[in-house]
Amino acid sequence: MTLIVQKYGGSSVADSERIKNVAQRVAKVKERGEQVVVVVSAMGNTTDELIKLAYQVTNQPDERELDSFLSTGEIISSKLMVIALKSLGCKAISLSGAQAGIKTDTTYGQARIIAVAPQRILKELKQEKIVIVAGFQGITKRGDITTLGRGGSDVTAVALAIALGAQICEIYTDVEGIYTADPRIVPEARKSKQIGYEEMLEMASSGSKVIHPRAVKLGWVYRMPILIASSFNDNPGTIIHS
């Protein structure tokens, strides 16, 4: 049995219809006989809204509390995803980053993953469950919740894929893959079937918002193939590999 880690970004889980759409996609993968771990981002612009709220209260929010506060966006989407999966008759469970074993340093707002302890996920997979993990967050040695920086759910997904020995890390988003140029600006831009880690890292670091640069770096170091594809159709995406 192979294990796949999938990640769905904010636009893919922006409302209840989209959550149901993702639940159906995930259920299909499970029906194929695959083990699935799914990392979700917060719904739509939730994180922006939460940041706005905190800064309406004070222009210097306490950093520990701010990270815990921001982590709740992904908590909401992960629970709602499991509610949707269970309504389809799937066995599933949601885990926070901390419950999923994402250990980080103490750099609030920009924490780095220092280890992944995947025992709980493995236990749930053994019981045939689909495991939904709240992205973008982890826990320090002292037990405080941290966040991984904007767009950090990509990092959660690749780190989990590596720790679990997944076959591939699939990142589903609102674009169909990596293009030779921005298709909104350059009409003749083509979608690449594949791209190397180094080239992808360059693009990610110079402002392409499709994937977090740290996720590409991690994938590169551990040679984890990463697929970028759309959650809105079944068109083939772009594979990042060596």
Ligand code: ASP
């Ligand atoms: N929700 C977080 C953000 O908006 C993390 C993510 O989307 O990956 O930055």
Ligand code: MG
């Ligand atoms: Mg994102």
